[in-house]
Amino acid sequence: MSIAYLCRYDAATAAEELEILRAVIGEPIVMGPPHGDLDEAALAAVEIAVVANPAPGILARMPGLGLIQSLWAGVDGLLADRTIPPAVPLARLVDPLLATAMAEAVVAHVMALHRQLPAYREQQAVRRWQRLAQPFAAECPVGILGLGEMGRAAIDLLRPLGFPILGWSRSAGADALARLQAEARIVVNLLPLTAETCHILAAPFLSRLRAGAALINFGRGGHQVVPDILAALDAGRLSHAVLDVFETEPLPDDSPLWRHPKVTVTPHVAAETDAVSAARCTAANIAAFRAGRPVAGLVDRAKGY
CATH class of the missing domain: 3.40.50.720 (NAD(P)-binding Rossmann-like Domain)
Known part of the structure; x- marks a missing residue:
């Protein structure tokens, strides 16, 4: 054999x-x-x-x-x-090394969003010198969708930095998800892609998020509905989206995600x-x-x- x-x-x-x-x-x-x-x-x-x-x-x-x-x-x-x-x-x-790499990526982008680096990048582009009000980490709840090895590793790195954590897995139920949506300033998707989670990051989910929340998708491209994410960004429901995974990879040149000022695109590198x-x-x-x-x-x- x-x-x-x-x-x-x-x-x-x-x-x-x-x-x-x-x-x-x-x-x-x-x-x-x-x-x-x-x-x-x-x-x-x-x-x-x-x-x-x-x-x-x-x-x-x-x-x-x-x-x-x-x-x-x-x-x-x-x-x-x-x-x-x-x-x-x-x-x-x-x-364990893969989980560690994912946790590092989550912390890097959570910190960038929390410290408002995308907003400062926009200001730099137009040479605007303006200080933005900066909350403490304790005032920035982070929602983690998916509590497997990678989700737990991310939580272990985020908690010592002072971020309140709202975790959710499929077994946690609708009430826990509703609380995460209502309270989290940053939502990180690390769910496995299944029939139940396919296209979860769509209008019904996004419409229940705290106004101005940011989204990080490090799960699968099949979790997200791009037109709905763009609509939520344009409406101010989302303040920023960090997307590392896509249903078509490499991301096509004509995708509007490349050009949107409130989207950060990375080429499926969160955890290699x-x-x-x-x-x-x-x-x-x-x-x-x-x-x-x-x-x-x-x-x-x-x-x-």
Whole structure:
């Protein structure tokens, strides 16, 4: 039985990632399609598939598959492939370094919004010297949508800075969400993308936010409805939006988000996977799987994460 690596990166990146996986895991790993040809016998011999956006349908051709280990924290793309064998355990990447990187990005942009850097940038563009009233962190509640590894890591960095935290996950219920919407000056989305959270950042949600709140979306592009966000910005319901993820990436040149003065666009860089750390987490999960121990990040397919 073998381990196969399946990705749709460019050939050079795929080869580099494969070498890291081989070095860290310490055993042969075969390259699957599209960068490596595996006949039906080789596909049948695959015990563990390590994947990063694999080609749809390829996992269904592996009858001996016992574990699918994703190198990404989000699995919405994988779950969209309805051919994935339903009985095979699927694990998402749970990497402390990834959570730390996300928490750093959240703190950086929360602080920038809290200290009104976008407003000062606008003033600089027109050479206006004007001091803005500056509240303390204790007067700036931050709402965190999503209380998984990344949400908890972000909260752990924000709290010592004095920001009151309003956290929400799907299990918290409507009352907790309503309180977050009413009180938070900055809302940070870190939710997984599921059928229930798809397009959550739309007019019904935005209309209930505290007037002048700012929005940070570090979740998925599928969470946001861009026309609704732009309308909320133009109406003053939102003061600023920091968007790192988009339904079409790279963001098209003609997107109005590029030009809007109250939008900060970043190119899906809030938390990038470290290949060596991800390989170490993968190696630990493979060892746990083979020893019959619990696998980290096991996905509940009914919930979508």
